[in-house]
Amino acid sequence: MLATIRTRLLLSVPLLLIVTLVSFVLNSLSPSDLARTILGADGTQEQYLALRHELGLDRSVLIQYASWLGNALGGDLGASYLTKERVLSMLNPRLGVTLSIMIGVMLVCVSLGLLFGVLSALRGGWVGKAIDVLSLVGLMMPSFLVALLFIMVFAVWLRWLPATGYVMFSQDPAGWLASLVLPILSVSFLPIANIAKQTRDGMNDVLRRDFIRALRASGVPEGSIIWKHALRNAALPVITVLGLVMVGAISGTVFVERVFVLPGLGSLAVDAAQQNDIAVLQGATLYFGLLAVAINLIVDLSYGWLNPRVRLS
Amino acid sequence: MTELPSPIAGLSALETLRTPKALPKPAGFLARLFGRPLALLAVIWIAIVVVGGLFAGQISSYDPLDQDLLAIKQLPSAEHLLGTDALGRDVLSRLLHGTTPSLVGVVQALAVVSLIGVLLGLSAGYFGGWWDRLVVQYVSLLQAIPVIVVLLSVLSIFGQSMSAAMVTLGILGSAGVSRVVRSVVLGVREELYIAAARISGLGDARIILTHILPRIFGPVVVQLALFACITVVIQTGINFLGLGVPPPAPSWGGMVFEASASINDFPWLLLPTGSVLALTILSFGLLGDSLRDTAVETWAAAAHRHTLQARAPEPIMDAPADTVLALRDLTIVSGQGENARILVDHVNLDLADAETLGIVGESGSGKTLTVLSMLGLLPAGTRMTSGRMSLDGKTIDLCNQGQLEALRGGTMGMIFQEPMAALDPCFTVGHHLAEVIRRHKRGSRTDIERQIIALLHQVRIANPEDVARRYPHQISGGMAQRVGIARALAAEPRILLADEPTTALDVTVQAEILELLRALSASRNMAVVIVTHDWGVVADLCDRAMVLYQGRALETASVVDLFEKPSHPYTAALLKANPHGAKPGEPLPTIEETLRSIQVGAG
Numbered sequence: 001m002l003a004t005i006r007t008r009l010l011l012s013v014p015l016l017l018i019v020t021l022v023s024f025v026l027n028s029l030s031p032s033d034l035a036r037t038i039l040g041a042d043g044t045q046e047q048y049l050a051l052r053h054e055l056g057l058d059r060s061v062l063i064q065y066a067s068w069l070g071n072a073l074g075g076d077l078g079a080s081y082l083t084k085e086r087v088l089s090m091l092n093p094r095l096g097v098t099l100s101i102m103i104g105v106m107l108v109c110v111s112l113g114l115l116f117g118v119l120s121a122l123r124g125g126w127v128g129k130a131i132d133v134l135s136l137v138g139l140m141m142p143s144f145l146v147a148l149l150f151i152m153v154f155a156v157w158l159r160w161l162p163a164t165g166y167v168m169f170s171q172d173p174a175g176w177l178a179s180l181v182l183p184i185l186s187v188s189f190l191p192i193a194n195i196a197k198q199t200r201d202g203m204n205d206v207l208r209r210d211f212i213r214a215l216r217a218s219g220v221p222e223g224s225i226i227w228k229h230a231l232r233n234a235a236l237p238v239i240t241v242l243g244l245v246m247v248g249a250i251s252g253t254v255f256v257e258r259v260f261v262l263p264g265l266g267s268l269a270v271d272a273a274q275q276n277d278i279a280v281l282q283g284a285t286l287y288f289g290l291l292a293v294a295i296n297l298i299v300d301l302s303y304g305w306l307n308p309r310v311r312l313s
Numbered sequence: 314m315t316e317l318p319s320p321i322a323g324l325s326a327l328e329t330l331r332t333p334k335a336l337p338k339p340a341g342f343l344a345r346l347f348g349r350p351l352a353l354l355a356v357i358w359i360a361i362v363v364v365g366g367l368f369a370g371q372i373s374s375y376d377p378l379d380q381d382l383l384a385i386k387q388l389p390s391a392e393h394l395l396g397t398d399a400l401g402r403d404v405l406s407r408l409l410h411g412t413t414p415s416l417v418g419v420v421q422a423l424a425v426v427s428l429i430g431v432l433l434g435l436s437a438g439y440f441g442g443w444w445d446r447l448v449v450q451y452v453s454l455l456q457a458i459p460v461i462v463v464l465l466s467v468l469s470i471f472g473q474s475m476s477a478a479m480v481t482l483g484i485l486g487s488a489g490v491s492r493v494v495r496s497v498v499l500g501v502r503e504e505l506y507i508a509a510a511r512i513s514g515l516g517d518a519r520i521i522l523t524h525i526l527p528r529i530f531g532p533v534v535v536q537l538a539l540f541a542c543i544t545v546v547i548q549t550g551i552n553f554l555g556l557g558v559p560p561p562a563p564s565w566g567g568m569v570f571e572a573s574a575s576i577n578d579f580p581w582l583l584l585p586t587g588s589v590l591a592l593t594i595l596s597f598g599l600l601g602d603s604l605r606d607t608a609v610e611t612w613a614a615a616a617h618r619h620t621l622q623a624r625a626p627e628p629i630m631d632a633p634a635d636t637v638l639a640l641r642d643l644t645i646v647s648g649q650g651e652n653a654r655i656l657v658d659h660v661n662l663d664l665a666d667a668e669t670l671g672i673v674g675e676s677g678s679g680k681t682l683t684v685l686s687m688l689g690l691l692p693a694g695t696r697m698t699s700g701r702m703s704l705d706g707k708t709i710d711l712c713n714q715g716q717l718e719a720l721r722g723g724t725m726g727m728i729f730q731e732p733m734a735a736l737d738p739c740f741t742v743g744h745h746l747a748e749v750i751r752r753h754k755r756g757s758r759t760d761i762e763r764q765i766i767a768l769l770h771q772v773r774i775a776n777p778e779d780v781a782r783r784y785p786h787q788i789s790g791g792m793a794q795r796v797g798i799a800r801a802l803a804a805e806p807r808i809l810l811a812d813e814p815t816t817a818l819d820v821t822v823q824a825e826i827l828e829l830l831r832a833l834s835a836s837r838n839m840a841v842v843i844v845t846h847d848w849g850v851v852a853d854l855c856d857r858a859m860v861l862y863q864g865r866a867l868e869t870a871s872v873v874d875l876f877e878k879p880s881h882p883y884t885a886a887l888l889k890a891n892p893h894g895a896k897p898g899e900p901l902p903t904i905e906e907t908l909r910s911i912q913v914g915a916g
Contacts (some may be wrong), residue, residue, distance in 0.1 A: 011450075015457050023466040037472070140595035142546045144553050145587055148573050152580055208693070214735035217688055217810075218749045218800050219722025232739045244456060251461035255550050259573065270554050273465040281466055288462040296457055308739060308784040 001304045001311050008300050012293040019289040020072075021065055023282055028061040037276050038081060055081065068282070077283040082275055087283035090268065095287065097166055097264035098253060100176075102291065104184035105249050106298075109191040114238070116192065117199020118231055121207070131196050138193035143252035147186035147259040154182060164261040183260045187252040191245045198241055202234030209233075236307055243299040247292050345607050352603035355596035362593055366412030375403035377410040377563045386579040395585045398568075399575050400561075404585055411563035411586075415593075418479045418548040419541050425483025426490055426540055431533060433487065434494025439502060439521060448491065455488035460547065468556045475548070475557040482547055490536045497529045531604075538601030545594050565590050626710050629703040636703075637840050638664040638687070638808060643700035643711075645682050645691065645864075656695060657682050658864040664808065669834055669841040671851040671858035671872070673887070679864040680844045681730075684810045688725060689717030723753045726801030730813040732794035736785040742769075742796050743781030746803055753804035768799040773829060791822035798829065802837070809834065811843045815850065827853055848891045852876065860884045 027034060035051040036043070043051075052058050056067065071078065077087035120128040141149075155163035161182055167175035206212065207230055215225050254266035261267070269284035271277075304310040347353045365372060375393075381401035389396045395404040437448035463485065464478050471477035501524070510520050551557045552566025560567055565586055572582035632639040645657040657679040664670050672680040685691055687702060689711065702709040704724065710716055721727075729735040736745060746765045750756065756764065762781075769777035772795040785793060794814060801809055811830065815823040831854055834841045843854060851858050851872060859869040860881065867881040879885045890903055 011454065015454055018454065019458055019463065022463055023470060026467060026470045136595065140591040142550055144550060145569060145590065148576060148583060152576055156577060210729060210731055210734035211737045213690055214729055216690055217721055217727040219752050219804065220748055221752065229737045233737065247457060247459055250459040254461045255553065258554055269462065269465050273469040273556055276469050278469065281469055285462050285466060288459050292457050292459050309786050312784065
């Protein structure tokens with residue numbers, strides 16, 4: 001178990017390095033020049049050179065990266081090119097929003113995905129068909145489209161939930177939950193279908209195994225065979241893909257934060273991308289990288305927790 | 314790749330890993346692919362989109378940028394077939410012109426994905442070694458990267474260049490493709506003809522070109538179709554965020570965003586773009602799915618519940634006086650109609666109190682099915698067409714699952730051929746036993762624990778407290794079979810069914826398990842049915858034995874009679890084929906050859 005965690009943490013180092021290095025390397029490859037873009041067409045040559053120096057762009061890529069990395073390790077992610085605000089103080093208040101969505105998505109996806117998967121493996125018939133249809137809809141609807149439809153139905157027509165905006169948990173817990181329901185469901189749509197499909201295949205596999213027959217032969221009740229023995233074994237392959245599913249859901253979160261006008265990391269990153277604010281984008285990239293690492297770590301831990309072979313090795 | 318492929322495909326990458334088969338011959342393949350209505354519809358829709366995008370200017374006479382502020386937010390009319398948007402621009406024209414960026418994006422990403430993915434996967438799988446390990450690490454690294462975040466950087470740095478974003482998407486997505494390619498190549502490489510080709514001096518390049526590339530073609534096409542699906546999602550998503558294609562130029566994602574701005578007062582606007590977008594994504598997904606299904610062509614057997622006519626079974630009157638269990642007319646078949654095969658053919662069986670009965674036969678003779686039918690545990694795909702059972706004189710309906718379930722564990726315990734596979738890997742030995750004890754008896758927690766220890770002690774496990782805490786992977790096969798026996802005995806059944814209980818074990822362990830079974834059946838006064846193909850087991854353990862051949866019971870007799878004067882020539886042949894009687898230096902006797910010699914002798 002410890003070995004698993006160690007491997008994952010060791011793997012996360014190159015992951016974070018690569019993710020954060022990408023923008024520096026790209027920057028040096030890019031035909032357009034950041035300082036020129038910020039200054040616009042009117043900037044003089046002196047202004048341009050001064051800005052290049054100020055941004056550190058006149059140094060080599062590796063030195064730029066090393067200095068960013070050194071500062072980052074010291075807890076300093078630099079300042080926004082546009083507003084001069086510290087990047088860290090821009091990121092931190094937004095982390096809560098994105099984390100709330102991601103945790104909600106994970107809970108919803110795992111519980112509903114497993115439930116639907118088991119039901120469709122057992123019943124086949126109309127439940128299986130319904131889940132097939134759900135999967136089709138999940139497939140054809142990108143998260144931002146689902147989000148818009150949800151707004152149309154639940155906010156505009158039924159007026160059950162707010163269409164956009166975020167309420168702080170500390171101000172109004174109920175309002176906080178209401179502001180997150182639609183975003184979480186929009187992001188979860190596709191992952192639920194994915195997990196349900198995977199669970200169904202896993203259950204069909206496990207239910208054919210010898211030990212299920214042996215459990216039946218010793219009179220263990222069918223309910224316990226399905227929900228305890230079969231599901232536990234079928235959940236193992238599901239968990240191995242849960243990491244992929246959840247890292248994929250990060251993309252969904254970025255889109256959906258935009259639709260619901262939520263002040264999360266995703267919308268910050270999108271704004272920064274539009275305004276060429278590389279420093280902010282770089283910080284957001286690091287945070288998302290850390291989020292991906294955390295997701296994979298949680299997935300590894302729950303895999304070990306469920307699988308005695310890993311736990312005890 | 315972090316965004317997953319289609320949900321209907323589930324995790325296509327993983328599934329393809331499980332069935333790394335090449336597509337069959339092209340001609341029949343295409344015919345079968347288009348035989349699927351959904352695949353045909355998907356291809357037709359994609360064709361419509363491509364044509365619409367290529368001839369956008371010819372199809373719609375409106376300029377996609379032309380504003381008409383006198384005709385804003387109009388519903389469909391003869392003039393504007395799909396209505397107009399908030400600036401009075403023609404929706405159809407924008408939709409058609411917006412197709413190009415999406416399609417170009419798909420083509421760019423697909424080109425990169427297939428090039429890098431195939432090269433990496435092929436070289437890693439074919440050459441193996443350190444390169445393979447490196448590629449595998451690289452792939453798992455790429456798959457842990459959140460795609461959209463990297464794309465945002467790329468877009469920002471490369472001045473919102475969609476091409477740069479799509480190439481990046483292709484690089485990130487190549488992880489999934491190379492993973493699939495690698496697994497297929499690994500499978501092919503192990504096949505004999507590749508080794509033969511190598512030995513005969515064929516170069517690597519020739520082997521890859523002629524033997525391996527054709528095999529990875531199918532799985533790669535499937536992956537590409539599913540990847541196209543993701544590309545459309547990401548590409549439109551980027552435009553939706555206001556990146557990539559700059560407004561007011563038309564793009565599908567941008568149009569969805571425009572629609573979202575007027576979702577309160579003019580919801581119609583979402584419909585045309587939303588449905589075109591959804592249908593296109595769906596078509597790529599369906600196409601990928603159909604490609605794979607056509608390639609794999611798995612026959613998903615719907616588990617038919619075998620239902621015999623629901624009349625009460627006739628009681629069995631002709632069983633001897635001390636019979637515990639009697640079986641009459643048991644017939645089990647597989648398949649339907651012309652493909653039906655009879656697996657067990659009108660078998661009768663009587664088991665006396667405290668008797669040990671052997672069922673002997675070659676593999677496929679129906680001996681295991683006979684035993685499983687007594688518990689109602691026939692495998693999917695087989696069904697019973699006739700059969701009656703009585704237990705202690707009480708008639709049991711073999712088709713009544715409820716009635717049979719009540720017998721499992723408490724009246725009849727069963728042990729299996731593969732002791733390890735019969736245990737759930739996720740639970741401890743103690744848990745397995747506790748579950749059965751709780752089901753059949755009452756008792757406090759400590760009481761159940763005491764019973765577990767006692768049971769393990771009875772099956773001669775030296776350190777029961779320790780073993781009870783272990784998981785199946787922590788015990789040996791012999792110990793697993795002892796646990797299996799303990800579980801079968803947990804509820805003190807009157808009858809023990811043993812399906813080749815020693816076949817999968819080492820010879821020394823076999824003897825111990827047989828000795829244990831003999832001692833337990835004697836001490837518990839328990840009737841035993843033991844399925845075996847080993848005459849040694851029969852001689853050791855059984856009072857009587859039944860010989861099965863191709864589902865028919867040829868003879869049933871006491872063991873002494875069977876060994877000394879077998880009444881059926883097959884029994885004699887089977888006895889002769891016992892390897893224990895073979896002479897050193899001579900070929901082992903086989904059943905075919907002894908049967909033949911008997912037939913020759915008889916004829």
